[in-house]
Amino acid sequence: MQSPLKHAPLSLLDAENTLASPVPVPSGRAAQMLALTILWHPEPARIGEQFIAPTRAADIAVNRFAPLFAAVAGDCAPLDHRRIARDSLRLRRHRDDGVSLLLPQSRMRVELNGAMLAAPETRCTPEQVDAGLVIGLGGVVLLCVHWMDRLPQPSAIGSLVGVSGAAIRVRELIRQVAATDLPVLLLGEAGSGKELAAQAIHQASARCRSPMVTVNMATVGAALAEADLFGAGTGAFAQARDGIVFLDKIGFAPPVVQAMLRRVLQTGEYRPSGARMKEAARARLIGASDHDLHDGSFNQALLRRLEALVVYLPPLRERRCDIGVLALHFMQSWSARTGCTPELPVAFMSQLCNHDWPGNVRQLGSVVQRAMSAVQAGQPLDVDALMPGVAGRPARTRPNKLSPQAVLDALEANGWLIRNAALALGVSRPSMYKLMEAHPAIRQIGQIAPAEIEAALAAHGGDPGRCAAALKTPSEALRRYLRGRAAGKVL
């Protein structure tokens, strides 16, 4: 499954030089090992243990006593549960990297991606294996069959939970990036962990004793952005001192601010708002974006400087084997906060592991916590009721099943950002555009008179999010309009 933000995980470039040997990107399934990760087990300590298949030739036999699953720095043990059959479920890797599941002779219930298997052999396509197969055994254990491009490693960055090759790679990159002092660009879908990665870079770097100051460029209006960043004494650069300025959603920075940031990166100086003298910008800059910044509307000279180091956070659906350890992590933090440890049923965990998580780790965390409190309160666990409204419903809602009010509500609840509203509704972005075009109350920016836009801006202090809501027009289009206006384009 390819993400639109696919990026080489780390490019080591600076303004003058391209290093000849960037960190190698493993290519193709040939470079990968087939792995089994425990997504769920009655003993929580077993969650995340892995078995890595040594060769591509032999079948993998999965039964009560084999294979041996290993914790990263611990002992090996089989699944070892009385509801797991002694007879083996066999996993057979084919030449095309599809995988067949051959059922055991026993009556043990075997599920594949949430559906019970009855046929003696079920063949999964290479694409299905790429997406991660979720196998349920005996109604007690969930395994993920997936590819690994590197061997498991102890985590040196405890805050970033994950056992997938992608999670290991991100932690390696963060350590490399933390050892340098170049600007960094963090890319990844909303909720994939960019801010957490910025905090980890800060913590692992020599700047950890100075503050990291975060500014969300999507929520500061153009009028305030300059002061928020460069205000004398109070702006982010002044506050961060020798630390880090983290610009979240940097793609939304107004053009004038983008030009200032470029000059900061170029000269190492800035002029505080209202001051006559320039000051040295001592803080390191980290930017984050959930969309591609190469579309021309972002300052490309700034982008080239920010791209000195790029760390890409893959979406959760591309690292399904992390869902178990992440769910456990959220359950443990809920228990630590509340002092209660309610148990979530394996059927519910299976649904979590099979979900595509358009809102990524943030959405998983919210759903797990809601589920914990529902169980705690003695309420039945209704997965459908827990999934919507966090950052998204399960993907693949039929657009023609959505009422105009549902479309309007999703836009209202998501700051009139098309992308987030589409995620919340579980429809693709093209479908979302069609739904908006057909909607009687939603207007395209081109249909609104400039005077009305100016009046809305004046009424809402220049805040594009609130203006978009007042004008009933998508926020992205309004921001594009404002960028064009600032650049002096005839509109």
Ligand SMILES: Nc1ncnc2c1ncn2[C@@H]1O[C@H](COP(=O)(O)OP(=O)(O)OP(=O)(O)O)[C@@H](O)[C@H]1O
């Ligand atoms: N690998 C991880 N381990 C533990 N928690 C994680 C991990 N990745 C993300 N989270 C948690 O998920 C939530 C969202 O993460 P974060 O805010 O870093 O995402 P983001 O990519 O910056 O999102 P946005 O683009 O919407 O700002 C946070 O609560 C964070 O702690």
